[in-house]
């Protein structure tokens with residue numbers, strides 16, 4: 605598979621942690637929390653999303669075995685291994701679109717000036733950061749603080765390990 609950035613995903617509840625990471629990398633990702641797998645399949649079909657799941661029963665569904673719908677059976681219980689499997693399988697770009705989507709609501713983030721966030725972030729953050737983005741849906745503000753750096757560092761590490769295989 606070539607380098608594609610247009611993949612969209614739907615993540616089953618049994619691998620829910622993947623949703624946040626895929627959004628962090630800028631991949632449009634829904635988190636499926638319902639009980640009825642069929643609903644997830646329908647959504648994936650309607651919205652052209654790839655299913656990520658640990659449930660092998662889903663993989664046996666006709667729409668998937670016949671190739672109408674793409675799905676990946678996640679092999680490991682380990683969150684890092686799970687991320688690595690997805691990144692490798694779809695050859696995901698771990699850098700190009702970092703922090704362009706809200707980690708909570710999957711909405712595209714909008715750039716904000718320092719002045720716009722002045723009274724909405726801690727004073728220390730306001731003093732030390734220059735770049736801010738905001739989610740139009742939940743109004744959460746993101747900046748390149750320690751949490752951001754930590755997540756980026758972990759992604760870089762995974763990407764490096766994958767490349768070195």
Ligand SMILES: [Zn+2]
Nearest residue numbers: 706709739742
């Ligand atoms: Zn949000």
